[in-house]
Amino acid sequence: MTSRIRPFHHMRWNEPIIYQLSVEGQRGILVPEAEKEIEQIVGDGLSSIPGNMRRKDLPNLPEMAQPQVVRHFNHLSQENLGADSNIDIGQGTCTMKHSPKINEVFARSHKITDLHPYQDCSTVQGILEIFYRTEELFREISGLDRCSVQPGGGTHGVVAMVSMVRAWHRDRGEDQQRDEIITTLFSHPADAAVPKAKGYKVVILPPDEEGLPDLEAYKNALSEKTAAIFFTNPEDTGIFNSRILEFTELAHQKGALCCYDQANANGLLGIARAREAGFDMSFFNLHKTFSSPHGCGGPATGLLMVDRKLGVYLPVPVVRRNERTGRYFLDFNLPKSCGKVKAFFGVAPVVLRAYAWIMSLGADGLEEASRIAVLNNNYFMKKMLKVRGCSISFPRHPGRVEQVRYSWEKLKEETGFGTGDVQRRIADFGTHYWASHEPWVIPEPFTIEPSESYSRDDIDEYLEIMEQISRECYEEPEVIRHAPHNSTVHHIDHEYLDDPGKWAITWREYSKKYTGYFQER
Amino acid sequence: MTSRIRPFHHMRWNEPIIYQLSVEGQRGILVPEAEKEIEQIVGDGLSSIPGNMRRKDLPNLPEMAQPQVVRHFNHLSQENLGADSNIDIGQGTCTMKHSPKINEVFARSHKITDLHPYQDCSTVQGILEIFYRTEELFREISGLDRCSVQPGGGTHGVVAMVSMVRAWHRDRGEDQQRDEIITTLFSHPADAAVPKAKGYKVVILPPDEEGLPDLEAYKNALSEKTAAIFFTNPEDTGIFNSRILEFTELAHQKGALCCYDQANANGLLGIARAREAGFDMSFFNLHKTFSSPHGCGGPATGLLMVDRKLGVYLPVPVVRRNERTGRYFLDFNLPKSCGKVKAFFGVAPVVLRAYAWIMSLGADGLEEASRIAVLNNNYFMKKMLKVRGCSISFPRHPGRVEQVRYSWEKLKEETGFGTGDVQRRIADFGTHYWASHEPWVIPEPFTIEPSESYSRDDIDEYLEIMEQISRECYEEPEVIRHAPHNSTVHHIDHEYLDDPGKWAITWREYSKKYTGYFQER
Amino acid sequence: MAEKKRVYPYIPNSEPRIREAMLRETGVDSVDELLTDIPAELRMKGRMNLPVPFSAEADLKRHVEGILSRNITSGEYLSFLGAGCYDHHIPAVVDEIIGRSEFLTAYAGEPYEDHGRFQALFEYQSMMAELLDFDVCNVPTYDGAQAASTSLRMASRITGRKKALLAGNMNPDRLRVVQTYLDPVMSVEIIGWERDSGLLDLEDLGSRLATDVAAVYFENPSYLGAIEDQGEKIARMAREAGALTVVFVDPSSLGVIQPPSRYGADIACGDIQPLGIHMNYGGGVGGFICTRSDRKYVEEYPSRLFGIAPTSGKEWGFGDVAWERTSFANRETAKEFVGTHAALWGIAAAVYLASMGPKGMADLGKVIIQRSLYARKVIGEIPGVSTSTPSAFCFKEFVVDLTRTGRKVGEINEKLLSRGIFGGKDLSEDFPELGQSALFCITEKITMRDIDRLVEVLGDILC
Amino acid sequence: MAEKKRVYPYIPNSEPRIREAMLRETGVDSVDELLTDIPAELRMKGRMNLPVPFSAEADLKRHVEGILSRNITSGEYLSFLGAGCYDHHIPAVVDEIIGRSEFLTAYAGEPYEDHGRFQALFEYQSMMAELLDFDVCNVPTYDGAQAASTSLRMASRITGRKKALLAGNMNPDRLRVVQTYLDPVMSVEIIGWERDSGLLDLEDLGSRLATDVAAVYFENPSYLGAIEDQGEKIARMAREAGALTVVFVDPSSLGVIQPPSRYGADIACGDIQPLGIHMNYGGGVGGFICTRSDRKYVEEYPSRLFGIAPTSGKEWGFGDVAWERTSFANRETAKEFVGTHAALWGIAAAVYLASMGPKGMADLGKVIIQRSLYARKVIGEIPGVSTSTPSAFCFKEFVVDLTRTGRKVGEINEKLLSRGIFGGKDLSEDFPELGQSALFCITEKITMRDIDRLVEVLGDILC
Numbered sequence A, B: 001m002t003s004r005i006r007p008f009h010h011m012r013w014n015e016p017i018i019y020q021l022s023v024e025g026q027r028g029i030l031v032p033e034a035e036k037e038i039e040q041i042v043g044d045g046l047s048s049i050p051g052n053m054r055r056k057d058l059p060n061l062p063e064m065a066q067p068q069v070v071r072h073f074n075h076l077s078q079e080n081l082g083a084d085s086n087i088d089i090g091q092g093t094c095t096m097k098h099s100p101k102i103n104e105v106f107a108r109s110h111k112i113t114d115l116h117p118y119q120d121c122s123t124v125q126g127i128l129e130i131f132y133r134t135e136e137l138f139r140e141i142s143g144l145d146r147c148s149v150q151p152g153g154g155t156h157g158v159v160a161m162v163s164m165v166r167a168w169h170r171d172r173g174e175d176q177q178r179d180e181i182i183t184t185l186f187s188h189p190a191d192a193a194v195p196k197a198k199g200y201k202v203v204i205l206p207p208d209e210e211g212l213p214d215l216e217a218y219k220n221a222l223s224e225k226t227a228a229i230f231f232t233n234p235e236d237t238g239i240f241n242s243r244i245l246e247f248t249e250l251a252h253q254k255g256a257l258c259c260y261d262q263a264n265a266n267g268l269l270g271i272a273r274a275r276e277a278g279f280d281m282s283f284f285n286l287h288k289t290f291s292s293p294h295g296c297g298g299p300a301t302g303l304l305m306v307d308r309k310l311g312v313y314l315p316v317p318v319v320r321r322n323e324r325t326g327r328y329f330l331d332f333n334l335p336k337s338c339g340k341v342k343a344f345f346g347v348a349p350v351v352l353r354a355y356a357w358i359m360s361l362g363a364d365g366l367e368e369a370s371r372i373a374v375l376n377n378n379y380f381m382k383k384m385l386k387v388r389g390c391s392i393s394f395p396r397h398p399g400r401v402e403q404v405r406y407s408w409e410k411l412k413e414e415t416g417f418g419t420g421d422v423q424r425r426i427a428d429f430g431t432h433y434w435a436s437h438e439p440w441v442i443p444e445p446f447t448i449e450p451s452e453s454y455s456r457d458d459i460d461e462y463l464e465i466m467e468q469i470s471r472e473c474y475e476e477p478e479v480i481r482h483a484p485h486n487s488t489v490h491h492i493d494h495e496y497l498d499d500p501g502k503w504a505i506t507w508r509e510y511s512k513k514y515t516g517y518f519q520e521r
Numbered sequence C, D: 001m002a003e004k005k006r007v008y009p010y011i012p013n014s015e016p017r018i019r020e021a022m023l024r025e026t027g028v029d030s031v032d033e034l035l036t037d038i039p040a041e042l043r044m045k046g047r048m049n050l051p052v053p054f055s056a057e058a059d060l061k062r063h064v065e066g067i068l069s070r071n072i073t074s075g076e077y078l079s080f081l082g083a084g085c086y087d088h089h090i091p092a093v094v095d096e097i098i099g100r101s102e103f104l105t106a107y108a109g110e111p112y113e114d115h116g117r118f119q120a121l122f123e124y125q126s127m128m129a130e131l132l133d134f135d136v137c138n139v140p141t142y143d144g145a146q147a148a149s150t151s152l153r154m155a156s157r158i159t160g161r162k163k164a165l166l167a168g169n170m171n172p173d174r175l176r177v178v179q180t181y182l183d184p185v186m187s188v189e190i191i192g193w194e195r196d197s198g199l200l201d202l203e204d205l206g207s208r209l210a211t212d213v214a215a216v217y218f219e220n221p222s223y224l225g226a227i228e229d230q231g232e233k234i235a236r237m238a239r240e241a242g243a244l245t246v247v248f249v250d251p252s253s254l255g256v257i258q259p260p261s262r263y264g265a266d267i268a269c270g271d272i273q274p275l276g277i278h279m280n281y282g283g284g285v286g287g288f289i290c291t292r293s294d295r296k297y298v299e300e301y302p303s304r305l306f307g308i309a310p311t312s313g314k315e316w317g318f319g320d321v322a323w324e325r326t327s328f329a330n331r332e333t334a335k336e337f338v339g340t341h342a343a344l345w346g347i348a349a350a351v352y353l354a355s356m357g358p359k360g361m362a363d364l365g366k367v368i369i370q371r372s373l374y375a376r377k378v379i380g381e382i383p384g385v386s387t388s389t390p391s392a393f394c395f396k397e398f399v400v401d402l403t404r405t406g407r408k409v410g411e412i413n414e415k416l417l418s419r420g421i422f423g424g425k426d427l428s429e430d431f432p433e434l435g436q437s438a439l440f441c442i443t444e445k446i447t448m449r450d451i452d453r454l455v456e457v458l459g460d461i462l463c
Ligand SMILES: Cc1ncc(COP(=O)(O)O)c(C=O)c1O
Pocket: A093, A094, A153, A154, A155, A156, A187, A188, A190, A232, A261, A262, A263, A264, A285, A300, A302, D338, D339, D340, D341
């Protein structure tokens, strides 16, 4: 077979910062003007502003005509990849999958973009029906009973869950007592950070030798102070915790709630659910497992499902249906609600896309998505482990679900190059990979998640890239050292991002600190 | 001033031909299936096809899943430029201008995309109103009286005009006698090719020393056999024929019609019109002067305007308004019509975009567009003529309107490099230029038309590219010889396009002729 | 003209200071100085009398969308219209790709900077050739009507003859365009057809086939939906008379119906609108012409033909095959003419065919046939309504004869309209021999429920 | 599970032969063998009971669009709704750019392969900082409510104090979110406001300012539309008490209204929805937080902050500033948390601000004020209707008091609805002290004719 490797070169425009393109007096768009009659009646309007509050200078925004605005941002977009352009399997835990284009048609319809959240419910029956039906679908997907589409992302799903935990225990008068939340080292960072930010002490379970949350440590950690457990499963390693039911049962015995981070449920649809694993609640990233595009990092949805008993604590409002009239409405009347986590009601276009995706696949299709995601992952792993310098985390537990955390430990020992070097070089091949969440318990880690959207050819192409980079590390160190070569930019000096004296977060700050190209004033 | 030249590199995916991506059994989209009940009643449908007409094999189309289809065509698009991405001033005569994005919103609205041409007029009042109002606008723009939006491009506008000419003379019984059409050497090729294809003898006027159509030659050519004249003005050289009225008057004296190719009217809006120049008809490229995007070469519109006396010969149908009811309708009842030139009624979204563009600018804005186009062009010319090796066509006539045909004659003499070499090299700078229509009466020509959409900075950047390439021709011939370097592909072997034994117009033909990479069977 | 103070977002150098500076660098005081070649008598007197513009985008949007809102679309109502323009499902990927600015706003770049466009259209040609089972296909022409016309003129140039025989059951809109195109270079004669079967009258054809005939042209399916199954005979007759056979075909049928190459056609042509292009009020059309890989044919194409070529970097390269044919290269000695046609629709069709694949095209043909058969049956069961003539097998469209209801098609369609249905195309003017008949079209978007609704409403209206 | 025969367009390896081949290469006979870590008791019993899917895209489209067609949009009707979500004009360029797949489908690539995203968001930060006249801005948070909450928590970390004083005239929806976010780490007290003027009650503020107060928070304009012009005083009072001042501001006002930095705010925050983002039923929100370029502040941001850096090729390079702050780097010891928020809206706002420019923002503010003044005047002239309280200058929104009409807002809004108008947000539940009042919003899209129509219809309804 001939090599699949492409002599790639990324678009390189050397695009100026937008302020460098500004030309005094240019207009990118014109704004409606007040009618003559209005001007006669109320004057210029500006003089009505209380004197001290009137801005007399113009904000220092760039001045550009429309063609130049379009060209600039086109160039920037062309200097970006995205799942539509690359074999996007290197972003482990994030389930980069194809976002069907038909769903964009729905999401861009003015029938959803141009709705105001305070319109009368009679005028938004369509979107309310989507919310309502989505809840019905997720009852089956999760096994749980009640829904909120409000959280604006996975981390926000954790926020909602923590808020629910607090509301529940507060209602029972146990809030003061229960001030600990237990999570695991390979759960997503949000499962530790958010409870902490919401005032809980966080206990982090280390992995055992197989990479699973240590059961003994867990038993020791559990107590009457435990408010809840926050578990990702499978964890970022790709290892599924087979004893999860034991964990949830133990928690319940202590009166704690069990909260499931199913941001990434992509290996489990139709196979294993929150309900059977004993969880009281769970959230799902509609922008990952359910195919809404990631948008460079949101907008997103961490849809929350909870057990019946927790329904009264859900964020307000919830969507209900009047059984008599068949009409949908927003119910704000939840006196025990944990409050609100987000402005208005959630990110409607994301929910809509997820609804459409599920309805295009049905039960069999969802399950097939997961099964193929699992197959793709194991197929990739089998071959990846043959690449020189690569090993798997926790080799004593070879089973993986939909992703795998790997290690370049051996590569590092033998060549001096680690995961950061590989990451820099991979940009030369028109794709990317992610060096895994910190802390790097697994040395020189990287996490690959080849979701169901990628073909065998895609996976093989990616594998060849990995092989070539590994070979270069051993045989052509200069190539690695100076990478990237064919990317939009060359080696970035990170000192300018970490040193407060040097960093510049805006063009204004840059201009204050520097003259010329990073020449300090 | 520091150099504006960007160290550009074009996207290079080395994208396979789509057939190389095909994998047996893949599906890109699923099609609705007949209902069970229908299947019961009519069976599989296929057995109803007359036996000899049933296709039993499947057409050899590629088999791909949706993510792979999207990625493939995304890659191809990324390997293309377009006016939204480059300083597109090198496509002289074609008026590459910005297509405002709001007009795409209109053109993509289902309120226009999803109309069937045979819908009852009561259900298409919106688009008919657009057609009708567009006609009204063009009455002012051209000074002429009646309109057809049917022609599907500029060349098609010429087709419509030739057909009108024939209908007119036929109606007068002079069709046999009048079998000649006169055009000029620097009119667009279509002005010669189309009359020829429509059965006319074509007389081509040479330029005089100033580059203008030779008046004496014209007088000699004119006769009772002349059916019409087909003139572009300003011609592709950018020179405006000041004596045009003399030309049209002489033609009229001989009983010929005067047809104006205003595909490119971008220097004349609100300044000089077909009416004042004595033309009986004229067409306008809505995809050029009036900002509808070029779409890699259509769909397009060559809107036709004619004098009142020619109204009855227009292609059917025309749009009319019932003055009583205010309703618009299609009038097919033109017994003297020249016929139809296009299926249905023309390219609605293109007309819509042009309408919106005109309505966003108004009379002052249109004129400003032309004036700035003229200014941009003369500004560019002034500086371009300082570039080593460059000269202007017809230096005895320095005045130019909205474009200029230049020559690299001197460059060629001094360095051996001509316009084709510059054209190859310019791809390395993220833009392009056009080497002008054949025949190359002007040696080593190129035509630049910096329409009103380009900023002074854009023009200066382009000029710097020209300067650098000129310098390279003189100083770094190897760079030119092996260009392009930073483009998607390298030097293309043209033998494979001209030699019937070697050419391959489809993958199928390629596969029949070659094994491996252009290895002949 | 007084210098304006307005700065236009689409005209960057309208900004007064830039304008001034550029005038200065150009060496003039005003733009008028640059327009001295345009004498006073040619100058427009005064300003154009145009409506006050909507300078603010928000105002323009409201204005234009206000006008467009007066349209009722074929999605809002239930439509049975076809007759050469079809409401097929457009896969969302198609609009995604052709909406990308790199394709939408490109024009005529070279294969070096516009490699993608060349490859996409080469792939379009390649897929079309496979669908048609031919070797060569062109970059799209304006529409199927031009493709038909040019096919006939290619036949004329190849045979050196000047007459075209055209099937009497061809699309009348297309016929009018073909007439314009051929006039006066070729003459046209109409071949009769049998009302009962809907097929060509071979006797009549035979009587017309003489040594001046360049081509026999028919459509498959015919305008009335019938599949012409005598293709082989027709082609043989033509061949024997030294003429070529040109067949216009609906590409959406080719997953299940034989392509013309298989029954003797020398040139196949058609319109790609059914392949993923919105109707656009009839503006979504684009023509194709397919032939064998025979130099004799290739050199008669006026269109652009993108070929594949090697590069010094061993990539796939592309360019124009036999450029000298075209009017760009050879003005008045070219093969007809070429210009800006409908390239973007070619890319749309490429994305469509790549998405559909072989199986998708077969499935499409199948469901259309099944639902058409059903519709033809149940509509034909309405008292007074007949769908049995022409009797041939129909693809996607069929004739509904309402004569016996005593009503006019126009009248019935008006009633249907008031119930939210676009009835079939009224045939009574173009085909008076069919009485009060209409041409109904069933695409894959029309469901059984839609058909049943039509039948119900028709039933209501007719009794 | 029996192997399926269906091949899914979104799941290439569902194709049975590929699936088999991959299983073989993986060394297993079935996917179930790869799932042995999931014990039987955790396995779902049977299949999910989901509706029959719409496998064909055409069918799915019809289904979903059928549901969506039950919505009536703020373009179809005339809308006077605001209250934190605004129907501003969205320049078409904005949707063009954020619809490009390179941005839409990207996520977390490195600055090497996703350079464009980093630059676009750096530019977003830069333009926002200028609009706010501050030095630092973050990549967008979920929404303005989170931005407000985080600003308060930043203030708490900076001051080491745990109480927030919140303006009583703040947006009640936002208040609920802030309460959730702060609970139980910070406590909240509400500052009174004067009904007549609509401004903060400084006496009440003074009485609450104690040594445990981390921040004083108010909104400008307030929820009821009033411009709080006592900012300087408030900031001084806060500063004197050792507290910070946090101001939530509508960025669409900043072309004509002073930014909070100019009247003493330490942290400015808000929502970018008015800057070119569709309302999306309230889903078009995204929050910003701006501060001075002071390490003390910067290090308290939980959000991503994209900074500019040199490269070995002398290009502009980018990356995360002070990564160690974030929960990605430091889990439970991070500053709050960060995650997938609303980056794409940040790019939208960047395109919006670049298109509008300084003059556009000024023009926008001006026309909004003029039309609001007019609306406030003519609505206030309807008998029984008052628009004079609060008396402060209002930007974009104002209170319409209908109490004296003897009707309920809900009842009047229902009548307006039946005439195609979305009336102002009913305030009677959240602000019972205002009686039967509604909050009307006038964006630049509302013309004089629209206002006159409202007045006419309101007049009709009320008499
Ligand atoms: C397991 C898990 N939990 C939580 C998250 C956080 O989700 P978000 O990025 O939407 O905030 C992720 C995101 O990758 C995740 O994979």
